Amino acid sequence: MATTQRRTTTAPAPQRRADAERNIAAILHAALRALSADPAASVADIAKAAGVGRVTLYGHFPSRESLVDAVxxxxxxxxxxxxxxxxxxxxxxxxxxxxxxxxxxxxxxxxxxxxxxxxxxxxxxxxxxxxxxxxxxxxxxxxxxxxxxxxxxxxxxxxxxxxxxxxxxxxxxxxxxxxxxxxxxxxxxxxxxxxxxxxx
Missing domain, CATH: 1.10.357.10 (Tetracycline Repressor, domain 2)
Known part of the structure; x- marks a missing residue:
């Protein structure tokens, strides 16, 4: 029973990873478009264009510098x-x-x-x-x-x-x-x- 319970508890992990990967891809795509249009585009603008909140964006990219670096x-x-x-x-x-x-x-x-x-x-x-x-x-x-x-x-x-x-x-x-x-x-x-x- 304990093994079954552990499997049930950890099952959502792949879905969370897939969601995170989709969010990262969306953020990078939105950042590339936004910064290519306006080098001063804000993190808030990029998050909005990516369809995520700023908390989610900062969860993947803790600073504007790290986001620009990744793009x-x-x-x-x-x-x-x-x-x-x-x-x-x-x-x-x-x-x-x-x-x-x-x-x-x-x-x-x-x-x-x-x-x-x-x-x-x-x-x-x-x-x-x-x-x-x-x-x-x-x-x-x-x-x-x-x-x-x-x-x-x-x-x-x-x-x-x-x-x-x-x-x-x-x-x-x-x-x-x-x-x-x-x-x-x-x-x-x-x-x-x-x-x-x-x-x-």
Whole structure:
């Protein structure tokens, strides 16, 4: 009888887990939409859009920062899959850089306002951590370009990688501030980075 009773008591657990997973998915989806529309969207707005209460939202994400972090992680996972599909290895390094800038900017521009929200909520180091895989691809490309004699060797690879990362993020901020036309961003980035990386 005791065994039967224990089973009866613990039976709702899978349903609770399923409910929690549905709530988390709804919250992340609502947060992505809300922050992409307005980087300053409040937790209350996100909870309302997700169809949950603030207590439920905070039960899964104890702070706005943790929620933004989770949304950003989800987006970066999708971005990595997109960038990994780019066929860069057979292209000359300079051409591959232009292609990578274009594809990276396309992904970043799609989530430009989410990046603004991340910049406001997360540390620069945390945002950089979520870019580890894409930046490793940039690092490999720069190293190959140096081997080919196409890219400069007088500056550390790590500095050139940071330049790539910083300029893409700066472009998003400049567009948000109205100082750069989004239609010009990919071309401006390519010209700037090629100028910075090209061997003398």
């Amino acid at each position: 950003f992680a989800h987006v970066m996972s999708q971005a990595e899959a997109t960038l990994a599909a780019e066929p860069l290895d057979d292209l000359p390094a300079a051409e591959a850089l232009t292609r990578l800038v274009a594809s990276s900017w396309e992904v970043l521009d799609r989530h430009r306002r989410l990046l603004v929200a991340a910049d406001r909520a997360l540390s620069t180091e945390r945002i950089r951590e979520w870019h580890d895989q894409p930046l490793a691809r940039v690092e490999r490309l720069i190293a190959r370009g140096r081997d080919e004699g196409a890219f400069r060797t007088d500056l550390p690879v790590s500095w050139l990688v940071s330049t790539f990362f910083s300029l893409l993020h700066t472009a998003a901020q400049e567009i948000e501030a109205g100082r750069l036309d989004r239609a010009d961003a990919a071309g401006v980035l390519s010209a700037t980075l090629l100028g910075a990386f090209r061997a003398a």
